[in-house]
Amino acid sequence: MKIIAATLFLAATAVPSFAQNADGSQNAPSRTPLLTDSNFEAVSPALDRYIREAILGDLWQRPQLSPRDRSVVTLAVLISRNQTVELPFHLRRALDNGVKPREISEIITHLAFYSGLGNATSVILLAKEAFTERGIGAEQLPAASPQLLPIDQAAEAQRAAGVERNVGPVSPGLVQFTGDLLFKNLWLRPDLAPRDRSLITVASLISNGHVGQISFHLNKAMDNGLTREQVGEVIAHVAFYAGWPNAFSAVPVVAEVFKGRPG
Amino acid sequence: MKIIAATLFLAATAVPSFAQNADGSQNAPSRTPLLTDSNFEAVSPALDRYIREAILGDLWQRPQLSPRDRSVVTLAVLISRNQTVELPFHLRRALDNGVKPREISEIITHLAFYSGLGNATSVILLAKEAFTERGIGAEQLPAASPQLLPIDQAAEAQRAAGVERNVGPVSPGLVQFTGDLLFKNLWLRPDLAPRDRSLITVASLISNGHVGQISFHLNKAMDNGLTREQVGEVIAHVAFYAGWPNAFSAVPVVAEVFKGRPG
Amino acid sequence: MKIIAATLFLAATAVPSFAQNADGSQNAPSRTPLLTDSNFEAVSPALDRYIREAILGDLWQRPQLSPRDRSVVTLAVLISRNQTVELPFHLRRALDNGVKPREISEIITHLAFYSGLGNATSVILLAKEAFTERGIGAEQLPAASPQLLPIDQAAEAQRAAGVERNVGPVSPGLVQFTGDLLFKNLWLRPDLAPRDRSLITVASLISNGHVGQISFHLNKAMDNGLTREQVGEVIAHVAFYAGWPNAFSAVPVVAEVFKGRPG
Structure with missing residues (x-):
């Protein structure tokens, strides 16, 4: 009996996206599925409030970065920090915010190299589940060996x-x-724009404290079109998903890059 | 058959606290529940011995830091490093050592900001389970929007x-x-003392290698009452739960902070 | 019905090694068990190709480091970064590549101290499962308190x-x-050679960005017999399993150590 209880509990815990399938809410989830208000309220009503008001209500609505870019950055942070508990929600939110399935596929592949293979393999079955749920098939995914962009x-x-x-x-x-x-x-x-590839690389570097590697990739990102205002907002966004210390540690390096660029 | 076996195995693995419910031992667990001696002995009798003798038998008994503070520090390290396997045991041990449910709630909320939201959401269901098991209800939790301390x-x-x-x-x-x-x-x-808030912030910074952010928060922690002896013992304690390299990397920064303070 | 589906899905996700038991393939798995080609192809055919061609087909075949040493390094990286999804495969691959059960036991124990206790306890049940499957009993494990090597x-x-x-x-x-x-x-x-103990320590330090601690342990590793060519290849190998930024951050420190040594 104990083990059955544990199994049910675990199913609910680790694959949160399943539990809300029946009510159809998963296409526009208001927050982490199954980590419902009632679960948060049983532990931290304050955190529940911060998520609803400060994060989903304020941060995500700020105009300095589009919801689509915020989803791209959030996926980059969560994948490269292996925080699988938030991924079922944010994979679906990314699709809702206009991130293409082929872009999600490339984000996972790119971060296999920039944050370690295990972080990418950890998200494979979670992404497969989200893709299947939305009817996304192989024809919407990038080829294994496509025609490459010119170098x-x-x-x-x-x-x-x-x-x-x-x-x-x-x-x-x-x-x-x-x-x-x-x-x-x-x-x-070709299935992820160079500017987006740079964006996820920079977000991944900041969110893992790789300050020594930021300069090269931030310059490349800005060469690829990322603006100063967007960079500043990426740092603010990453603060919530990777913690304040990673955001603060990135600031001096980013300031140096800004100083070294025209304009 | 394979899948059933896997399910039972997994249930036992990932929700260790359940399996010992029947014998009532969970209110005073001697170590990680279900990660029993026999499981450790099947892989590493040496680690089993180190945990019993060096960690639970020696480290936790040292007088430089109270068992209550050690539990606060341990929760901070485990949450901010997303090491959920140890949390069911240490959430209960924290309650046994006198950490209040409202304090645990605030620790989780605080570390959502200082170590990333996903680390906090990962512990919600584990904490809910521990609270439910101990009969801890909403009336023992902090309000979402309490009267704040004076600034x-x-x-x-x-x-x-x-x-x-x-x-x-x-x-x-x-x-x-x-x-x-x-x-x-x-x-x-108000539901976590400023000194404790500083303590978990410093423990989280050390355990994630955020050396550049230690000075500000360690000074704040010592302004809030943390003594040099306690700081030194926090570093020793964190060494076990976040690894020796994080402890050693913190030492030079802590030494500088000590030098810069009177006394 | 939802919950049953979730349970089966989860069983398949989190204990991948089970599902291939029936066909006997687990003694020589071609890649991460159950994270089969079809699952990867549903998300990233590109990553599937990179793993087969660049990682298993190229990296692991390079002569600068033996398959046995690559397995030792890979286990060190995965354990010290708590990437449990890859461990069922790599624990078995390590045994196939000649890493002794007593060495795996010591690797886990060693990394409890060098990467934090929770990383070691997370692998206990995964290793027990692999050992049980291969018929590895207590007589093949190191004693809790063996005769120590001379200091x-x-x-x-x-x-x-x-x-x-x-x-x-x-x-x-x-x-x-x-x-x-x-x-x-x-x-x-005595059950893990000092050279191997140094090797896993260095791999763990690089893969967690502990650059400040590399010099001491790399010198010790090279005193214990690790060659420059092997060190260089460890960095390349770690790039894949811990991400490129960790590999690149280690390079300047390793270069300094090389300069400071004769030969």
Whole structure:
């Protein structure tokens, strides 16, 4: 009897998206499915209020970043920090906010390399479930080996030279994979815009405290079209999903990047 | 058959607190429930011994930090590192050690902001289960919007000016939320003493390697009453639950803070 | 009905190793069990291809590091980052690649201290399952209190003096536990070679961004026999399982260590 109870409890806990299927609410969930108000109220009515008012009611409505971009950033933070409990809700919210299935697929693939393979594999079955629920089939997903975007030869040569100089004497393997697999392949995949690829990379770096790697990718992101105002709002958004300390640790590095750019 | 076996196995794995309900031991568990000696012995008799002797038998008995404070610190580390496997045991141990339900509620809420929302939502159902088991109802929880503690206007003005100067040019949104939501609201909630709020913030920072954010919060913690001896013991305690490298990385920063203070 | 579906789904998700028991494939799995090609193809055919071609087909076949060492490194990364979804596969792959059960047991125990207790307890039941499946009993595990390896008195005296000088003024407890529990006990346990103990420590440090702690342990690892070529390849391997930013952040520190050593 104990074990049956545990199983039911666990089913409800770990696959929250299932439990609300019957009432059809999952296409426009107001918050984390099954982590309902009543569960939050049994532990922290305050957190319940903060989520409803400060996060969903205020943060997500701010105009400095579109709901679509906020969903992209939120997915990047949650995947790269392996916070699977929030993902069933935010995968569906991302689709509602206009993030394309092929973009979600590429976000997962990209973050396999930028945050570790296990974070990507952890989200595979959760994403499959959300896709199945919405009737999203293989024809909406990127090909395994699509026609790649054209490479910027000059920028790539400069990047490769820098990595060869700095990383070559330590790890020739890392130099090779970084070029062949990442910059000559992953980054050129066409189903996620370079600006969005940069956006999730920067969000992932900030949300995991990788301050030393922010400068290169933030410059690349801004070259790809991310504005200063958007960058500032990404930091504020990430504060909620990755914690205040990660946001604050990113600020001095971002300030330096801003100073080093024209305008 | 395979799937049934998997379900039972998983139930036992992921909701350890249930399995010992029948024998009544959960009110005074000697260690991680269901992660019993026999399971540890099937993998690592050495780890089993270390936990019983070095951690529960030695560390937790040291007088430099009360069992209550050790529970507060342990919850902070586990929540802010999303280590849910240890939480069912330590939520109950915290209650046994005198941490009030309202304090546990506030710890979860506070760490939603200081370690990311997903870490807090991951503990909601585990805490609800522990509260239900102990008969803890809504009347023992903090109000969503209580009467706040009075603010220290001078300290707040100084903090706000520093954040405006350093963060303002990068992320006006982060400046605003940090003031309105954190320092003028969260930190003033009355159901967790400022000293304890500082204690969990510092423990969370150390256990996630946020060395750049330690100085401000450690000074605040010591202003709020944490002694040098307690700080030193927090670091030793965190070493076990967040790993030695995080403890060692904190030491130079803590040493600097000690030097900069009178006495 | 919903709940039953959720339970079956969850069983398949969280204990992937079970589902392939019937066909006998688990002794030589081609990839993460149950995270089958069809599940990956429903979300990211690209990631499926990268795993098969770049990771299992290329990375794992490179001669700079043996498959056995790659398994040791992979276990260290996955355990110390708490990425349990990949562990059922890699625990079995490690056994297939010649990592001894007693070594796996010691890896788990060692990383309890170097990456936090919760990471080790999270793997206990997964490892028990893999051991049971392979018929590995208590007689193949290290004793809780074995005869320890002889200590290098000179090196230990130097280490202890440094820690006393740097850590002593802040945390006497950390000084004591570091000596008595780690360097005079854990590191001297005979069932994992000192070179392997260093290897997992370095892999764990890199994969969690603990750059400040790398120098000491990398020097110790190379004193214990790890070559420059192997170190470089460890970094490349860790890039895939802990993300590129952690690999790149380690490079400058490793370069400094290389410069400071003869040869």
